[in-house]
Amino acid sequence: xxxxxxxxAHPGALRPAMPATDHGAGSAAAPPPALLxxxxxxxxxxxxxxxxxxxQVADGEFVSIVGPTGCGKSTLxxxxxxxxxxxxxxxxxxxxxxxxxxxxxxxxxxxxxxMPWRTALRNVITGLEYAGTARAEAERLGNxxxxxxxxxxxxxxxxxxxxxxxxKRVALAQTLIRDPRIVLMDEPxxxxxxxxxxxxxxxxxxxxxTYRKSVLFITHxxxxxxxxxDRVIILSAGxxxxxxxxxxxxxxxxxxxxxxxxxxxxxxLYHLIWDAMKEEVLKAYERNQRKLAD
Amino acid sequence: xxxxxxxxxxxxxxxxxxxxxKGMPGPLVMTTLQAGLLLVLLAAWYVLVSxxxxxxxxxxxxxxxxxxxxxxxxxxxxxxxxATTLIETLLAFVIGVLSGIxxxxxxxxxxxxxxxxxxxxxxxxxxxxxxxxxxxxVWFGLGIGSKVALGVTLVFFVVFFNVFQGVRExxxxxxxxxxxxxxxxxxxxxxxxxPSALSWVFxxxxxxxxxxFVGAVVGEYLGSARGVGYLILQAEAxxxxxxxxxxxxxxxxFALVLDFAVTVIEKRLIVGKPK
Ligand SMILES: Nc1ncnc2c1ncn2[C@@H]1O[C@H](COP(=O)(O)OP(=O)(O)OP(=O)(O)O)[C@@H](O)[C@H]1O
Ligand SMILES: [Mg+2]
Numbered sequence: 074x075x076x077x078x079x080x081x082a083h084p085g086a087l088r089p090a091m092p093a094t095d096h097g098a099g100s101a102a103a104p105p106p107a108l109l110x111x112x113x114x115x116x117x118x119x120x121x122x123x124x125x126x127x128x129q130v131a132d133g134e135f136v137s138i139v140g141p142t143g144c145g146k147s148t149l150x151x152x153x154x155x156x157x158x159x160x161x162x163x164x165x166x167x168x169x170x171x172x173x174x175x176x177x178x179x180x181x182x183x184x185x186x187x188m189p190w191r192t193a194l195r196n197v198i199t200g201l202e203y204a205g206t207a208r209a210e211a212e213r214l215g216n217x218x219x220x221x222x223x224x225x226x227x228x229x230x231x232x233x234x235x236x237x238x239x240x241k242r243v244a245l246a247q248t249l250i251r252d253p254r255i256v257l258m259d260e261p262x263x264x265x266x267x268x269x270x271x272x273x274x275x276x277x278x279x280x281x282x283t284y285r286k287s288v289l290f291i292t293h294x295x296x297x298x299x300x301x302x303d304r305v306i307i308l309s310a311g312x313x314x315x316x317x318x319x320x321x322x323x324x325x326x327x328x329x330x331x332x333x334x335x336x337x338x339x340x341x342l343y344h345l346i347w348d349a350m351k352e353e354v355l356k357a358y359e360r361n362q363r364k365l366a367d
Numbered sequence: 368x369x370x371x372x373x374x375x376x377x378x379x380x381x382x383x384x385x386x387x388x389k390g391m392p393g394p395l396v397m398t399t400l401q402a403g404l405l406l407v408l409l410a411a412w413y414v415l416v417s418x419x420x421x422x423x424x425x426x427x428x429x430x431x432x433x434x435x436x437x438x439x440x441x442x443x444x445x446x447x448x449x450a451t452t453l454i455e456t457l458l459a460f461v462i463g464v465l466s467g468i469x470x471x472x473x474x475x476x477x478x479x480x481x482x483x484x485x486x487x488x489x490x491x492x493x494x495x496x497x498x499x500x501x502x503x504x505v506w507f508g509l510g511i512g513s514k515v516a517l518g519v520t521l522v523f524f525v526v527f528f529n530v531f532q533g534v535r536e537x538x539x540x541x542x543x544x545x546x547x548x549x550x551x552x553x554x555x556x557x558x559x560x561x562p563s564a565l566s567w568v569f570x571x572x573x574x575x576x577x578x579x580f581v582g583a584v585v586g587e588y589l590g591s592a593r594g595v596g597y598l599i600l601q602a603e604a605x606x607x608x609x610x611x612x613x614x615x616x617x618x619x620x621f622a623l624v625l626d627f628a629v630t631v632i633e634k635r636l637i638v639g640k641p642k
Contacts, residue, residue: 156543174546186544190562199558200548251548 105168107132107177107255107287108153113162115148122148124313125162128306130255132167135281135288137298138316139350140308141357146291147183150257153289154180166255179253181244181261183291187232193243194219194228200251218246222276238269245273249280256286263292274301274330282327295350299342300330307350310357318349427609435613449621451593455511455583456625459518460576464568467523471530471564472556481531492528496520500589509590518582522575526568533567534560569633576629580622595621 106129115123122145130136140146151157152164155175164171166178187196198206198215206214219225222242232240241261248256261277262270278301281288292298298305299322306319322342324333333339392400412429415421439445474481474488499520503513537560545559568575587596595618602610 154543154547156546176549178547180544180547182540182544184540186540188541188545188559188562190566199545202558203545203549203551203554247548 104132106130107134107167108289109165110149110152111163111165113152113159113164115145115152115157116160121313122311124315126315128316130287130289132287133285135290135301135303137290137292137302137305138308139292139295139298139305140314141310141354142293144308144311145314146308147259150180150259150289150291153257154178175255177253178255178257179248179251181248181256181258183259185240187240187243189232192228193224193230193235196232196243197246197250199247214250218250222246238265241265242273254287256288258288258290260291260293262297263294271331277301278328278330295343295346296334299339299346300328300333305346307346307353310353310360317353320346425608427612431609432612432616435609436617439613445617448593448595448598451511452583452587452595452621455514455518455586455594456576456579458511458515459522459582460579462515463519463522463579464526464575466519467526468530468564468568471527472534472560475531475534475564476560492524497585500586503586504590509592514583514586514591514594517586518579521578521582525571525575525578529567529571530564533564537563569636572629572633573626576625577622580625584618
């Protein structure tokens, strides 16, 4: 296990990773983390996808996980959601060991998860429907959320009548309307074009600032990870994936994801993290080359 | 806010209509050609029979065939038969679809039961179920009961297999998403399994209605007192080949109308169809 916290050049970055919100100087014990992966190992048959992963997300913190494709990022998120039980180790949600589904979490899946037989509005209010919210109230909230993700007036569209970006936004509204304390996001913007992506990243940051959810965000885009997060965790290449480094991102908030990429501190952090990742990327690359040669 | 109107309107643009292939006539010309082909075939039939190249005893005469159809409709004699066949078809369809959905959901959601019944379902499906007709006549008599029963056995399996497969192949991501959104078992059934299975039922609607129709007509043909199948049976018994052909033509037209009705219903029901 080679988990190293790389302090930035900043003195502020020296302290261990802490939640972005300050919990008053007087509070004695730190509140339990929203998510704690306690030495989690996941095996699929003989294949060890994740090995001894230990990481946490503090309450209200925005954490990104970056790793090469196929390394086990979705697997980790499935464990956090309670959809997949770890082979070894434990997952704790606000200090309690998780049994069954994680009821505190909303999950934005990597693949399309909208119901094709429901309109955008009905998709958005599905969670409220399950919870027994009155129809009129649910629809009012649903339309509010559609507006919030920039889709007002599109509530009657079916998923096949929307673009990929629109569907992602419906899915985002569908997840957030339930007001989950923890939000798990699996490469939500990777299929979007650059402009839409920046718009949605800013939108996400704005929502996050307003509602202060604990976010575990998965991406393979390092720039995206740095510009959004409080902390970036780097995973090793698979098999036996585990976190190899984590970086505290001490860029000021509120941020504009497009502009922050131009700041010297961002570039500095980018190089720092990239140096740490390079080795892993090369390792994955070599492994692939060898596989191809066989 | 991303309420950027230009963005929000970025729905996928569909190609307006497939461009007509070169040398392909327009729809009106094509319909005329198709009608022309029918006339040519009828004329050929008439000429071949009139010239005694085909024996009229076996092939009938198109003029008399249409006279027979005209008489049926003019006297109103045909309507009771059409109504009988229609009722049998609809009953067989509704009962077959409902029982198929029920059984498909049940077995689809319970792998143990499905494994238990598996060989029996395979056997029942492989069996040519039309041979059950005589047994149904013994059980349910010569009335519509035996025809409906035969139609149901045909429709049931079409729907059953579709629903069964639909339940088995529910998109796991949609299922996981619904669970994460807080669905309990009953809600999963009503908001994920059933709609997903229904889209499979819709895709087999034409086939189900066709099966119900086959069940009704074959049932009538095996023994009955009413229905279009009965008309044909009777005509055959008196060697009235013109009436046999007339019956076949009425049946075909009836099937086309049914199929068209299904298409209309389909268009109204399948809105959020995947694929
Ligand atoms: N249900 C499963 N059964 C067997 N192997 C699996 C299963 N799910 C995932 N794997 C394997 O585990 C590894 C990690 O998969 P995972 O989907 O977590 O990758 P990922 O990091 O999310 O990749 P990507 O960036 O492409 O989404 C892969 O090698 C995959 O083949
Ligand atoms: Mg993934």
